Amino acid sequence: MASTDxxxxxxxxxxxxxxFVNDFSLQVATVNGSGSQSANTILLRSIxxxxxxxxxxxxxxxxxxxxxxxxxxxxxxxxxxxRKKEIDFLIAMNQETAREDVxxxxxxxxxxxxxxxxxxxxxxxxxxxxxxxxxxxxxxxxEAKLRKLVKNMIYVGVMAHLLGLDMVQVENALRKQFxxxxxxxxxxxxxxxxxxxxxxxxxxxxxPCRVERMDKTAGKIIVDGNTAAALGSMFxxxxxxxxxxxxPSSSLVETLIDYMKKYRIRPDGKATFAIVQAEDELxxxxxxxxxxxxxxxxxxxxxxxxxxxxxxxxxxxxYVEIPAVIWDIQRVGPSTGLPTRTSQGDVxxxxxxxxxxxKHIMLFPASVEECFSMAQDxxxxxxxxxxxxxxxSDLDLGMNNWxxxxxxxxxxxxDRGKVLSKEDLDxxxxxxxxxxxxxxxxxxxxxxxxxxxxxxxxxxxxGHNEKAQYTERPDDYENNMLRLARKFEGARARxxxxxxxxxxxxxxxxxxxxxxxxxxxxxxxxxRNEHGLESDYLRLRAxxxxxxxxxxxxxxxxxxxxxxxxxxxxxxxxRLDLPVEQVGxxxxxxxxxxxxxxARSVTDELMSLEGN
Amino acid sequence: MATTSSAEPKTNRxxxxxxxxxxxxTTLCAGCGHNAISERIIDAMYEMGVQPERVAKLSxxxxxxxxxxxxxxxxxxFNAVHGRMPSVATGAVLANHNLIALGVSGDGDTASxxxxxxxxxxxxxxxxxxxxxxxxVYGLTKGQFSATADIGSKLKTGVINDLPPIDTCALAIQLxxxxxxxxxxxxxxxxxxxxxxxxxxxxxxxxxxISPCVTFNDHEGSTKSYKYMKDHDEPLQEISFxxxxxxxxxxxxxxxxxxxxxxxxxxxxxxxxxxxxxxTNKLRAIATLTExxxxxxxxxxxxxxxxxxxxxxxxLHVTDEPLATLPADAVRPPKAVxxxxxxxxx
Ligand SMILES: Cc1ncc(C[n+]2csc(CCOP(=O)(O)OP(=O)(O)O)c2C)c(N)n1
Ligand code: SF4
Ligand SMILES: [Mg+2]
Numbered sequence: 001m002a003s004t005d006x007x008x009x010x011x012x013x014x015x016x017x018x019x020f021v022n023d024f025s026l027q028v029a030t031v032n033g034s035g036s037q038s039a040n041t042i043l044l045r046s047i048x049x050x051x052x053x054x055x056x057x058x059x060x061x062x063x064x065x066x067x068x069x070x071x072x073x074x075x076x077x078x079x080x081x082x083r084k085k086e087i088d089f090l091i092a093m094n095q096e097t098a099r100e101d102v103x104x105x106x107x108x109x110x111x112x113x114x115x116x117x118x119x120x121x122x123x124x125x126x127x128x129x130x131x132x133x134x135x136x137x138x139x140x141x142x143e144a145k146l147r148k149l150v151k152n153m154i155y156v157g158v159m160a161h162l163l164g165l166d167m168v169q170v171e172n173a174l175r176k177q178f179x180x181x182x183x184x185x186x187x188x189x190x191x192x193x194x195x196x197x198x199x200x201x202x203x204x205x206x207x208p209c210r211v212e213r214m215d216k217t218a219g220k221i222i223v224d225g226n227t228a229a230a231l232g233s234m235f236x237x238x239x240x241x242x243x244x245x246x247x248p249s250s251s252l253v254e255t256l257i258d259y260m261k262k263y264r265i266r267p268d269g270k271a272t273f274a275i276v277q278a279e280d281e282l283x284x285x286x287x288x289x290x291x292x293x294x295x296x297x298x299x300x301x302x303x304x305x306x307x308x309x310x311x312x313x314x315x316x317x318x319y320v321e322i323p324a325v326i327w328d329i330q331r332v333g334p335s336t337g338l339p340t341r342t343s344q345g346d347v348x349x350x351x352x353x354x355x356x357x358x359k360h361i362m363l364f365p366a367s368v369e370e371c372f373s374m375a376q377d378x379x380x381x382x383x384x385x386x387x388x389x390x391x392x393s394d395l396d397l398g399m400n401n402w403x404x405x406x407x408x409x410x411x412x413x414x415d416r417g418k419v420l421s422k423e424d425l426d427x428x429x430x431x432x433x434x435x436x437x438x439x440x441x442x443x444x445x446x447x448x449x450x451x452x453x454x455x456x457x458x459x460x461x462x463g464h465n466e467k468a469q470y471t472e473r474p475d476d477y478e479n480n481m482l483r484l485a486r487k488f489e490g491a492r493a494r495x496x497x498x499x500x501x502x503x504x505x506x507x508x509x510x511x512x513x514x515x516x517x518x519x520x521x522x523x524x525x526x527x528r529n530e531h532g533l534e535s536d537y538l539r540l541r542a543x544x545x546x547x548x549x550x551x552x553x554x555x556x557x558x559x560x561x562x563x564x565x566x567x568x569x570x571x572x573x574x575r576l577d578l579p580v581e582q583v584g585x586x587x588x589x590x591x592x593x594x595x596x597x598x599a600r601s602v603t604d605e606l607m608s609l610e611g612n
Numbered sequence: 613m614a615t616t617s618s619a620e621p622k623t624n625r626x627x628x629x630x631x632x633x634x635x636x637x638t639t640l641c642a643g644c645g646h647n648a649i650s651e652r653i654i655d656a657m658y659e660m661g662v663q664p665e666r667v668a669k670l671s672x673x674x675x676x677x678x679x680x681x682x683x684x685x686x687x688x689x690f691n692a693v694h695g696r697m698p699s700v701a702t703g704a705v706l707a708n709h710n711l712i713a714l715g716v717s718g719d720g721d722t723a724s725x726x727x728x729x730x731x732x733x734x735x736x737x738x739x740x741x742x743x744x745x746x747x748x749v750y751g752l753t754k755g756q757f758s759a760t761a762d763i764g765s766k767l768k769t770g771v772i773n774d775l776p777p778i779d780t781c782a783l784a785i786q787l788x789x790x791x792x793x794x795x796x797x798x799x800x801x802x803x804x805x806x807x808x809x810x811x812x813x814x815x816x817x818x819x820x821x822i823s824p825c826v827t828f829n830d831h832e833g834s835t836k837s838y839k840y841m842k843d844h845d846e847p848l849q850e851i852s853f854x855x856x857x858x859x860x861x862x863x864x865x866x867x868x869x870x871x872x873x874x875x876x877x878x879x880x881x882x883x884x885x886x887x888x889x890x891x892t893n894k895l896r897a898i899a900t901l902t903e904x905x906x907x908x909x910x911x912x913x914x915x916x917x918x919x920x921x922x923x924x925x926x927x928l929h930v931t932d933e934p935l936a937t938l939p940a941d942a943v944r945p946p947k948a949v950x951x952x953x954x955x956x957x958x
Contacts, residue, residue, distance in 0.1 A: 282699065283698070286700050290670075293704060293707075294707035459689065
């Protein structure tokens with residue numbers, strides 16, 4: 001089973017006592033820099049180790065310490081791991097946001113809070129659990145200055161009791177988290193136990209959220225998309241990486257650095273890679289272009305502001321035909337926007353990034369597994385088509401924890417594309433860099449340093465003919481641009497195919513891409529179970545759009561294009577691409593609040609557009 | 613010029629004739645300093661016996677940046693975007709450090725739009741020869757002032773420059789380039805010797821070559837004209853270069869001459885002219901440049917050299933083979949590695 005599928009089960013809404021068993025969303029409200037990340041990861045892993053599908057999403061500020069952050073853990077027996085709109089259980093640790101957090105909960109939700117905040121009087125329709133964190137922590141942590149750090153572990157213990165988590169799993173998760181730091185692990189384990197004991201003796205369970213052991217996570221991994229992308233790039237044989245730090249892409253390269261140092265240094269101490277922190281994104285992409293020209297598998301990772309800076313070089317890469325891989329971990333724009341929130345807001349701009357007629361191949365990973373596999377696809381496509389390839393991830397995918405099947409070892413060989421060697425030149429006598437000898441619009445190239453007097457050619461961003469010579473002739477320019485367009489057309493058949501779900505015979509179709517996928521999976525079940533509406537679903541994985549997209553639209557009365565931006569960007573790209581008679585079938589569902597898309601919002605909007 | 617038909621054409625130590633180093637016909641203005649620099653590059657590469665296929669020519673945008681089309685057609689070349697040649701060159705060298713990277717830029721390309729990348733390139737001491745063909749104006753956009761124009765220098769239109777120039781040499785020395793000098797396109801001997809030494813050097817060579825623009829900045833009142841340079845060119849030293857593959861047959865007087873042993877065993881000999889000058893002293897170099905500037909002199913010569921400074925590639929510690937062409941099994945770790953990583957994520 002691919003990790004983008006869910007465990008489809010009959011959803012029963014009637015039995016309320018069962019409803020929140022292995023199906024709830026739990027939110028921890030803290031301030032950033034308070035060390036709550038370890039506690040949250042341990043909670044997440046404990047649920048995971050009990051075999052229950054789970055996901056973790058960090059909603060954090062663009063700040064180093066002291067501002068509110070929310071971490072949401074969703075456990076779901078059906079395997080829905082997208083964001084759930086409602087919070088079922090709030091752990092309120094931040095005085096500053098507690099009131100608003102509590103007031104925004106749906107009736108029936110539960111709240112665990114630090115005693116002095118005295119939240120119970122705020123609402124009569126919620127379940128409250130008051131815990132004297134400071135008193136408990138004082139009993140397990142004699143050293144006052146460490147208390148702040150272990151305080152969060154108390155709620156892990158309390159929640160273990162309230163949810164029915166197995167403390168053996170909690171301890172396993174905790175020891176994994178602290179790895180070799182045995183003393184810290186012992187101290188924190190003491191705190192977790194104290195929390196558990198307090199809950200057992202002083203709290204009585206009143207809310208319905210519970211866990212029960214399942215077997216849906218055996219063999220699975222938990223990983224964020226940036227780590228997956230880093231791994232994919234390493235196994236794709238990347239040799240040159242250049243970057244300029246920017247959230248949410250930095251961790252991609254930082255993780256890659258760690259892995260490369262561990263696995264890509266030879267026994268003689270020599271690295272089979274070069275990673276350079278550039279002075280800005282202009283330089284980062286410039287280095288990638290230079291390295292790609294000279295034959296390296298070169299990549300960079302960035303986010304919106306960096307993409308803006310890369311525009312001129314992107315056009316150069318397209319026009320002089322140089323492979324490059326650029327990861328865009330999309331965040332909310334325009335401008336600095338919301339640097340720590342997610343979006344799919346760079347899609348339209350990136351598709352045509354640069355002045356002049358320009359088009360770029362884009363890949364849309366939806367899962368961590370696809371971050372891994374598309375890292376390899378990206379290099380193979382970039383080198384085959386001799387062009388920049390943009391991998392459009394996003395903050396939700398890149399920085400949050402996702403459950404996945406382990407990644408399969410690559411079976412595709414590393415395809416370096418059409419490169420002529422000295423021996424080829426001996427045989428051929430010469431070559432013309434931009435001549436379409438194979439009818440696919442892709443010329444053959446040589447690498448600098450090729451030891452043959454006919455190997456060299458002149459790469460220029462100004463007008464050039466088949467032989468890469470300077471030209472201002474109208475026919476040369478036009479022929480070259482038409483060839484580039486043909487080459488781009490050819491990519492439709494070679495980019496990752498769309499993934500389709502449903503019978504294929506429904507009237508309503510849905511098109512989505514990237515992380516919107518998780519909301520769609522769940523929303524389709526909601527549409528079926530709550531409204532009796534069956535739908536077919538096509539998940540796009542690449543631009544230019546593969547041929548099956550038109551067939552899909554052809555076969556449906558209405559097609560909803562769901563995405564996470566304001567201006568319906570992919571919808572717009574489809575409109576540019578499709579025959580006019582198909583355009584009228586498209587409807588847009590676009591969300592742009594910076595939070596990962598949730599199923600409920602899609603279901604509601606789709607039903608209202610359906611006239612219900 | 614006609615030679616006797618029986619005579620074998622002259623060849624260099626790798627058996628190539630000077631023709632093998634030629635480029636396309638220049639499209640720059642007749643008399644443009646940039647053309648003379650192209651000629652000297654051809655001579656230097658020929659005399660040093662550099663395999664043209666090992667050279668990668670890189671440039672930005674401008675008349676100067678076009679010039680790589682006019683020398684060494686047997687070398688790969690990359691005419692990139694305005695002011696960004698340093699990053700493209702860096703990428704190319706990262707991919708293949710066996711290339712001899714030759715960057716050609718203009719004063720506009722370097723000191724205005726490209727100053728950021730220039731600064732960081734110098735800082736890295738990437739193995740690369742960086743030539744600024746410096747005419748004090750933007751030739752290709754028809755003669756606006758550049759940031760190397762001297763204060764008080766005058767455009768043809770009468771506009772006077774009232775901002776101080778950026779001294780790219782002082783900047784390069786301060787930032788970490790390991791071989792920095794200035795020359796003049798009209799001084800064949802000096803430029804040729806410096807270019808040959810540049811080829812022998814390991815690390816960033818930054819040469820600011822005053823290269824008059826005959827069309828937009830060669831008039832009375834310009835400080836980058838042929839006439840001005842004839843009157844104000846103040847060579848620091850008399851430069852000679854003895855490549856590693858030639859016998860040293862001339863002695864030198866250590867009292868008057870500094871002998872620098874280059875990384876490859878070549879010798880750069882700097883015979884002092886007026887002043888006692890130590891080209892290995894950074895502080896002194898910058899002070900000398902500043903003084904000359906105050907005196908209104910255009911100093912030329914080798915200002916600074918450190919033949920043994922570790923280059924960026926040394927710091928990166930990459931494989932001896934170019935990264936670009938490492939075989940698949942060298943760049944894709946085995947399945948056991950993936951298994952190990954997957955296990956750690958369970
Ligand atoms: C981004 C960008 N801005 C402006 C230009 C226009 N432009 C082309 S060459 C040039 C100046 C070149 O001056 P210099 O580097 O001194 O070269 P020269 O022609 O004097 O040799 C400018 C501004 C451009 N090509 N790209
Ligand atoms: S305009 Fe000036 S810089 Fe450009 S080619 Fe003519 S003389 Fe040279
Ligand atoms: Mg100029």
